[in-house]
Amino acid sequence: MLITRIFPLISFVAIIGFSGCSTNVDGHNPSSSVYAELGGSKKIEEIVENFVVEIERDPVILAYFDGADINRFIDKLSEQICHRTGGPCEYSGDTMEQVHGGMNITEADFNRTVDLLINAMNKADVPHPLQNKVLRVLAPTRDEMLYL
Numbered sequence: 001m002l003i004t005r006i007f008p009l010i011s012f013v014a015i016i017g018f019s020g021c022s023t024n025v026d027g028h029n030p031s032s033s034v035y036a037e038l039g040g041s042k043k044i045e046e047i048v049e050n051f052v053v054e055i056e057r058d059p060v061i062l063a064y065f066d067g068a069d070i071n072r073f074i075d076k077l078s079e080q081i082c083h084r085t086g087g088p089c090e091y092s093g094d095t096m097e098q099v100h101g102g103m104n105i106t107e108a109d110f111n112r113t114v115d116l117l118i119n120a121m122n123k124a125d126v127p128h129p130l131q132n133k134v135l136r137v138l139a140p141t142r143d144e145m146l147y148l
Contacts, residue, residue: 035085047126048081084138
């Protein structure tokens with residue numbers, strides 16, 4: 001079962017921390033960011049862990065992850081959320097087009113995945129107004145993922 005493979009990977013990611021995070025040298029002020037409102041990397045880590053469990057429980061969305069490197073997914077999604085919410089991380093992964101090319105993700109499945117992310121944030125006790133801020137900063141990736 002995937003869960004038995006995922007939880008050790010999540011623990012590994014939690015131990016090594018956010019490898020893409022560094023001190024902020026570009027003058028960006030994370031104290032006034034969505035990242036800061038979330039509470040930083042610990043909350044992002046919790047959201048990503050919850051999201052992986054949500055994906056595992058959804059056979060439609062889980063099919064998109066067949067053969068995926070779950071450890072890399074966890075690491076890069078954490079980096080991306082950290083970066084896009086104004087945290088001190090740089091996203092070092094492939095473009096959304098590169099990652100999702102050939103998947104032919106439908107709008108319905110994209111929306112279903114957003115619902116899983118919302119479930120993950122609910123389980124992490126992220127207040128709804130803050131969830132909306134997170135979704136707002138992630139929304140631009142939508143067109144980079146659909147029907148490729």
